[in-house]
Amino acid sequence: MLVAKAICKSYHGYELLKQINLSVHTGEMVAIMGPSGAGKTTLLQLLSTLDKPDSGALTLDAIDLITLKGNALATFRNKKTGFVFQFHNLLPEFTLFENICIPGYIAALPKAEVVQKADALLSLLGISHCKNHLPEAVSGGERQRTAIARALINDPSIIFADEPTGNLDDKNAERLHALFLGLSKRFKQTFVLVTHNQSLAAIADRILLLENGILQPA
Numbered sequence: 001m002l003v004a005k006a007i008c009k010s011y012h013g014y015e016l017l018k019q020i021n022l023s024v025h026t027g028e029m030v031a032i033m034g035p036s037g038a039g040k041t042t043l044l045q046l047l048s049t050l051d052k053p054d055s056g057a058l059t060l061d062a063i064d065l066i067t068l069k070g071n072a073l074a075t076f077r078n079k080k081t082g083f084v085f086q087f088h089n090l091l092p093e094f095t096l097f098e099n100i101c102i103p104g105y106i107a108a109l110p111k112a113e114v115v116q117k118a119d120a121l122l123s124l125l126g127i128s129h130c131k132n133h134l135p136e137a138v139s140g141g142e143r144q145r146t147a148i149a150r151a152l153i154n155d156p157s158i159i160f161a162d163e164p165t166g167n168l169d170d171k172n173a174e175r176l177h178a179l180f181l182g183l184s185k186r187f188k189q190t191f192v193l194v195t196h197n198q199s200l201a202a203i204a205d206r207i208l209l210l211e212n213g214i215l216q217p218a
Contacts, residue, residue, distance in 0.1 A: 001023075001024055001025055001026045001028075001060065001061060001157065001158070001190060002022070002023070002024040002047065002058075002059070002060050002158060002190075002192070003022070003023050003024075003057075003058070003059050003060075004020055004021060004022040004023075004046075004047060004056065004057070004058050005021055005056055005057040005058075006019045006020070006021065006055065006056040006057065007019070007020035007021075007022075007043075007046060007053045007055075007056035007057075007058065008020070008053060008054050008055045008056055009039070009042060009043075009046060009051075009053050009054050010054055015213055016039040016042055016213055017039050017042065017043060017046070017053075017213050017215075018212075018213035018214055019056075019214075020043065020056070020214075020215050021215070022047070022208070022215060024158070024190060024192060025190075026157075026188065026190055027184065027188035027189070027190055028190055028191075028205050028206070029180065029181075029184045029190070029191040029193065029203070029204040029205050029206075030191065030192050030193065030204060030205065030206050030207075030208060031193045031194075031195055031200065031201035031204035031206070031207045031208070032044070032192065032193065032194045032195075032207075032208050032209075032210055032215070033194075033195060033196065033201055033207060033208070033209055033210070033218060034209055034210035034211050035211060036196075038210045038211055038212075038213075039210060039213065040194040040210050041162055041163075041194060043194075043210060043215070044160055044162050044192065044194045046058070047160065047192060048077075048081055048083065048160040048192075049065050049068065049073060049076065049077060049081070052066070053066070060080060060081075060157060060158065061080070061157055063076065063080075078103055078106050078107050078154060079107055079154055079156070080156055080157045080158070081156050081157070081158055081159070081160065082150075082151030082152060082154070082156040082158070082159040082160070083151055083159070083160055083161075083162075084144070084147050084148055084151050084159060084160070084161040084162070084164045085147065085161075085162050085163075085164075086162060086163040086164065086166040086167050087167055088135065088140075088143045088144055088146070088147045088167075089147065090135040090143055090146060090147060090150075091135075092134065092135055092136060093134070094134075095131065095132050095133060095134060096122075096127065096130060096131050096132070096133055096134075096135065096138065096142070096143075096146045097118055097119075097122065097131040097132060099135070099146055099150055100118045100121060100122070100146060100149045100150045100153055101114050101115065101118050101153070102150070103150060103153050103154050104117065104118070104153045104154060107154050109154075114153070117153055118149070118153060119131075121149035121152055121153065122149060124149075125145040125146075125148060125149050125179065126145065127142050127145050127146060127149070130142055139172070140167055140168055140169070140172060141168055141169075141171075141172030141175060141176070144164065144167075144168060144172070144176060145176075145179070148176075148179065152183075152189075157190065158190040158191070158192065159189060159190065159191050159192075160191075160192050160193075161180075161191060161192070161193045161194070161195075162194045163194060163195055163196065163197075164176060164180075164193065164195070164200070165177070165195065165197045165200055166195075166196070166197075173197065173199070173200070174199070176200075177199060177200050177203055180193075180200070180203065181203045191204075201218075
């Protein structure tokens with residue numbers, strides 16, 4: 001599904017990532033761990049096309065991601081990938097429901113279909129009661145579940161999550177772990193997670209360690 005071969009990335013002459021090789025299979029959950037500053041977020045940004053490697057090859061569902069540019073790249077991201085970040089990245093002027101719908105509207109899906117899917121996701125994630133609230137009016141856990149619903153609205157092939165529990169208390173972190181595990185088992189959703197949270201990593205199918213620019217099994 002997702003295949004990275006010999007991915008390298010340097011900054012100001014410092015080789016942060018060295019010949020990274022990674023294959024992620026459909027329905028698999030992979031957790032990437034490592035010390036602060038090791039390049040975990042950089043690797044996730046490269047795998048998710050938010051940044052470009054200096055060299056190497058990257059494909060998703062046999063699509064060459066290195067050569068995608070402009071509208072083709074934007075369309076790919078919108079339809080094939082979902083993103084969950086530590087600080088949610090919700091648009092503050094829109095309700096939770098509207099935030100979830102936006103990627104569907106960008107994808108030019110029929111409005112009725114987007115609304116139906118958004119309502120189903122709100123119900124699945126247990127946040128229907130606050131669908132018309134602005135992000136500032138709900139808890140951190142509710143904002144993060146909204147971000148997950150937004151990531152799922154276009155039925156992505158893969159979801160990338162960068163420290164998804166980093167801004168949550170223990171109770172909401174545990175709920176998020178259960179949610180990710182449920183999505184993985186029930187819908188065969190593919191995940192690549194960057195995390196420092198040992199409990200979150202423990203539910204993954206594989207844990208990989210990034211250290212000294214090298215990615216290997218933990």
